[in-house]
Amino acid sequence: MPHRTVTPGPAALTHDPWLSHSVRIERLVEEMPGVATYDLVFDDPATAAAYTYQPGQFNMLYLPGVGEAAISISGDPGEPGHIPHTVREAGNVTHALAELKIGASLGLRGPFGSAWPVDVCIGGDVLLVAGGIGLAPLRPVIYALLRNRDQYGDITLLYGARSPEGLLYADEYTDWRSKGLDFQTTVDRGTAGWKGNVGVVTELLNRMSLPRPEQTWLMSCGPEVMMWYTIQAALARELSREQIYVSLERNMNCAVGLCGHCQFGPEFVCLDGPVFRYDRVESMMKVHDL
Ligand SMILES: Cc1cc2nc3c(=O)[nH]c(=O)nc-3n(C[C@H](O)[C@H](O)[C@H](O)COP(=O)(O)OP(=O)(O)OC[C@H]3O[C@@H](n4cnc5c(N)ncnc54)[C@H](O)[C@@H]3O)c2cc1C
Structure with missing residues (x-):
């Protein structure tokens, strides 16, 4: 399947953005x-x-x-x-x-804001990598992909948290797996009774097989350092920059591109993001504390 390079752009606002x-x-x-x-x-x-x-x-x-x-x-x-x-x-x-x-x-x-590329990756494999509360913006993707499960190849979620208690939405895992999600968790520190993986989430990525890297889309959300290492691991596994998407957070005030609080280089996180295709933000993500 040829690469599609469409980036979902900022969603058109169909409502008064100031009205609460x-x-x-x-x-x-x-x-x-x-x-x-x-x-x-x-x-x-x-x-x-x-x-x-x-x-x-x-x-x-x-x-x-x-x-x-x-x-x-x-x-x-x-x-x-x-x-x-x-x-x-x-x-x-x-x-x-x-x-x-x-x-x-x-x-x-x-x-x-912009959306995860759930339509762009139809027909391909999808790899979701989340850290901590970064699973929250990815949960809608899980629901959307599993609702149309037959339109995708492998769907994998790698999820890391500091401790087992930090794993969000634990009561949904059985349901997600039964609907066709390959789901692996890991924690930085295990507790008594924890029999799962211990270590950073990129270790799970390094261990997994990626049979079709040219048809695999990565979506990642979590601490920026985690996303950075996830991206490096994905690039090493031959995903292209155009197949990698991240969600970025910056201090935000107006949400409509006027105040400039969330400016990230030439981008406004509120308008152009929070979901960015990696090739658009790579140079800025390399600058510490930008
Ligand atoms: C697009 C987007 C989505 C987000 N989604 C979530 C979410 O799902 N759940 C959630 O808990 N939080 C989320 N956040 C972060 C949340 O908006 C901030 O934590 C927000 O500042 C909380 O408001 P507050 O008044 O409680 O804290 P504040 O008083 O505004 O801030 C507390 C401290 O955090 C700093 N800060 C504020 N925003 C950020 C930021 N984005 N990054 C780093 N430091 C910051 C402030 O400078 C201050 O030091 C999101 C942010 C963005 C931009």
């Missing part, structure tokens, strides 16, 4: 200390009916009197009626969010 919609917390799951998943539903049925998103996109969550934070959508794009966000407590907004209970209201504007 009222949403409610419908369900709340504490994933681990300091990290929770909030399923949000719109108060307005018409807004709920019109809202769709693509895997990899994010919303700006707004807590009146506190501020806004960019948070990836971690749900199933085929079921946009309730919109999960997996959030790690970091600062003002996320700490305030952590105080809220089921039924509480907040604001949401979005969706924003």
